[in-house]
Amino acid sequence: MRKCILYITVFSLILSGCGSIYSNYREVEQLLVIETMGFDYLPGGVQLTLASGISSAGIKGPIRLSGVGPTISAAMDQARNYSFEDELFCSQTNSVLIGEKAAREGMEAYLSYICQSPILRTDVPVFIIRGGSAFDSIMGSGDSQHGVSEILKGVTEYLETRGGSHIFKAAQISRDSLRHGSALCCALEYSESAEPPTESSQPDQIEGETSSARTLAVAGFGILKDNRLVDYIDKDAAVGVSFLINNVGISSIQLEDSMGRSIVLEISGGGSQVKPRWSEKGELTGLDIALEAKATVMEMNDDADLSRESYTKQLTQALELRLAQLVGDVLRQSAKLEADFLALGSQVEQHSPLLFRHMNKSFSEALPALDFHIAVKASLSHTNDMKESLT
Amino acid sequence: MKYSYNLRQLLPLATVFFLSPALRLVPSGTAELAGRAAWVSVPLALPMLLLYMYFISRFLKRRQDGEGLAELTLRSLGGFWGRLVLAALGFWFMIYGGFMLRSGAVRIITTIYPNSSAALFIISMGILGLFAALGAERTLVRSAKIIKPAVLAVLVLVLSFALVTVRKDNLLPLTVFECEGCIKGSLAALGVGCVSVYMCFFLNGYELEGERLFLRLSLWAVSVLALLFWLNTDIIGAFGHELTTRLSQPFFALVRNLVFFRSLERVEALVVSLWIFSDFILISLCLHAAQHAFRLVLGRQAEYKGEKLFDFSHGRWVIWLCGTGAVLVGCLFAREPESLELWSRQIIPGVNLLVALLLLPAVYIIGRVLKRI
Structure with missing residues (x-):
């Protein structure tokens, strides 16, 4: 008798929630x-x-x-x-x-x-x-x-x-x-x-019309x-964001060398470190942002010669300048909107938790007045293209 | 008296009892009070919990043959006051069991069966708890011993896989300003630990002779708090304290996101179902403790002697009343979300802490002063 009651109860437990399943039970x-x-x-x-x-x-x-x-x-x-x-x-x-x-x-x-x-x-x-x-x-x-x-x-x-x-x-x-x-x-x-659209994707297409x-x-x-x-x-500016949030994926960046020739680099890694600058009164005055980037040469034109150290150095400087521009644009946008979408406040807080806590206004409100100093260190690890062109 | 189980068999009951309120209270509660430092709240509860284990072990050293905390309370306070306190405790355990019926039903509805009625879950689980309360204590203890490895294995598996979702900026930095919040947050872990232990010792079928009670209880406290610390760290680390306070079931939201070996996902229904066992143990223990208290108030022996199901002798009709009362509480109390939140976050933990940290120590002190124990 007791077992019978127990089985009934167990089954009622299993079935009790199934008003929403067994009444509308469906096969996969x-x-x-x-x-x-x-x-x-x-x-x-x-x-x-x-x-x-x-x-x-x-x-x-x-x-x-x-x-x-x-x-x-x-x-x-x-x-x-x-x-x-x-x-x-x-x-x-x-x-x-x-x-x-x-x-x-x-x-x-x-x-x-x-x-x-x-x-x-x-x-x-x-x-x-x-x-x-x-x-x-x-x-x-x-x-x-x-x-x-x-x-x-x-x-x-x-x-x-x-x-x-x-x-x-x-x-x-x-x-x-x-x-x-x-x-x-x-x-x-x-x-x-x-x-191009396939025939099967255009079942109602009228002959002569293209879509x-x-x-x-x-x-x-x-x-x-x-x-x-x-x-x-x-x-195009998303690369700047990826550096500032320390989530740098593989991406391409087009530069011009000193002769105005196009070179395509592939950024393979990197990141950033944010250090706040505080005044003597404990006010946040600016951010020092140090970027590190690794890149490879994907595509270059006829006269480029990567075996020359001066050329490689020039290319590296161009990359550093470009990255600084991209990051700077994003930071200025953040400051203009007073929106800390890059979570820079978290990085400042990690670095100086007590000073951050004593700020008299929120980090977003302090953004427009901040002075950003960006330092980029880039390195070209290798080239995926030939060292010299065929011509 | 012939004892049916010992401390080593009793502690799994405390562990399984601990899991259900721990998941419900600790992540959201500590996140609300301590913010980002919520994960530090749990270890802060350890000193107080160890002190409580020391108190419980001292209290239980005063037990005579076949006594539990209920009998000790009666002996400490004497006839009238002892019965009054036991009756109040009996009512509280019945209400706690009823609340857990409601809370468990709501958890199942919000995570698995969104279109269902809570009443059927409450009644079904209430009947199962009643059957357990009508039986022997050792059955409940042995059930917990079987359930514990399964539940812990699933919990450890989930927490291990969830480690990859933890972000450093959700946990750090910590400053001295978070201390106050951390201490307040530690009360949640402390309350759950204390109630798990004292509820188990309201039973009386355990053998304690030769046991190094304080050492065993301390090791238990360290292990459950370590598990709770891991759980809290994973949840706060994955969601951040801001989002954790807004999620109704943060642990099950964490399980919902997990993908095992890029193949198996959406296992939250299985994990929630497993927690039904923890609910069953908790509700059954509440009913056991409630009927035990009430039967002592009526001057009856609360020991199970192999009676049949519908044998109402020796005050066993009290068990049916407790079961019915718990189901009624579950069906009628906390029916609105705000009311459930109030009961879950404030009333239940508050009263449990009062019982653990004020009432029972007061009973012990009075008993020692009056030389009754």
Whole structure:
């Protein structure tokens, strides 16, 4: 009798939470696995756009759907309600896109949703669509062979390995916003693809008409202040950011030598150290930023000769100057916006914790008055090109 | 009296009991009070916890054959006051068990079953706890001994993989200004450690003869605090104290982010399910301790003698009342998030600390002064 009651109780425990599962139990094949999620601002609400991967959707191509509602959950319900799918499985969401307008209105609600949701990971990468909406990006990117999820996988791998950039995830953006009042977020632009459109991607194309496939490309960083997008850092200037946040990836940089000839260097490593300068009264007056960079020569023109020490030295100096310019531009942007999106305040605090604590205003407010001194030490380790040209 | 288990078998019960409130209270609580230095709060609790272990060992040296803390309380304070204090403790343990029913149900709902009702989880777990309370103490102790390695293995695995997510700037720098917050934050770890130990010693079936009680309890305290320190460091190091205070379940958010060998991910449902065992042990122990206290108040022997399930003799009807009371508390208390937060962060830890650091020492002092123990 006792065992019988125990078994009944154990089964009721197992089944007790399953009102949400056994009443809508689905096989794996019946789930639409969502890999990309997008948020756009609408007056009084939000537009949520979802996209599956190619593998989940099958041979027809990625499945994309959208819903609108006063809240994210309401938009999700609408998308689910009005779709053909049995169940939307969002736990595999690998990327979140936020339209530019939504980012300018404020990202706090979206970041909160991601961090509090039991279905999303807090370390999901977040991207801002520069000059566009998440809806257009998700609905229009790719073709029948490549959906937006596949494109974003490629973008993520590109950013992780090279591109001089860094992927900012929801938890990190939230934390930086809470700690520094400002944060960075990767930006993408919705633009024409470098690949010609395939026939299969243009099923409705009228004969004689041409159109191009569209894709998402890396477009630098978005600067967030108080969880709102305020400005951008272009892709070319992203190298400066990577040095200042000590996350230098492989990236290319084009220089001109003394004769005005183009040389392409590949930066392979480096970092920075920030030392604050304090006045006698304990006020922060400036920052000394020491950069170290390692590079290799990727491409050079006819007359360049790396065996000459003077030429190599000149090239190194040009690299140092260029890096100093890039870093200086980013610092000036940070000072102008009074936004510590580079977390320089943390580095100052690490260096001088007691003086930092006694500052009479916040680090962001002190930024515009700071004097930046940048010293760069670069080295060329080797060349991937020939030592001398063929001519 | 024939004892059914010894201290070595009892301490796993304290460890499993410790895990559930530790995960609930310590990361968010210490982050809120100590900020970036929250990870230092836990080691700061060690001196006070060791002092408490010394007090408990001195108190238990006064026990006679077959006595636990409940019997010692009755003997120290005498008939009326002893019964009054035991009745109050019995009510508190029942309420604590009911709160844990609610807290555990909310944890399952927020992490795994977002569309479910808490009541079914509360009632199911309440019934299981009742069955455990109707049985022998040694069954509960042995269950904890079986559950402990599984839960600890999962915890160590998760914390090991989570080390790669720790960032230095989330933990450092530390300044002297964080001291006050750290000391306040250490109370969370201290409270959880104290309640885990004294709840276990409300049972009375353990053999202590020949045990170096203070040494064993001290080693236990060091090991659980070391584990808690590791847990806190991983969570604060991964999320930062600002985000940790805003996450409702920071440990399970950490588990949600983990990827094992680039293949296995999203295992938080399994980890949450494993914590059901810790909840079961905690709730069962609360019911055991509550019914034990109430039966002593009624002048009955609280020892299990192989009675059948529906045998209400020797005051066993009290066990059913305690179980029903705990389920009612779980269903009716803290139904709103703000109320749950208040109970979780302030009322429960506060009262547990009062019992541990004021009531029990007062009982001991009175008993020693009046030469009753």
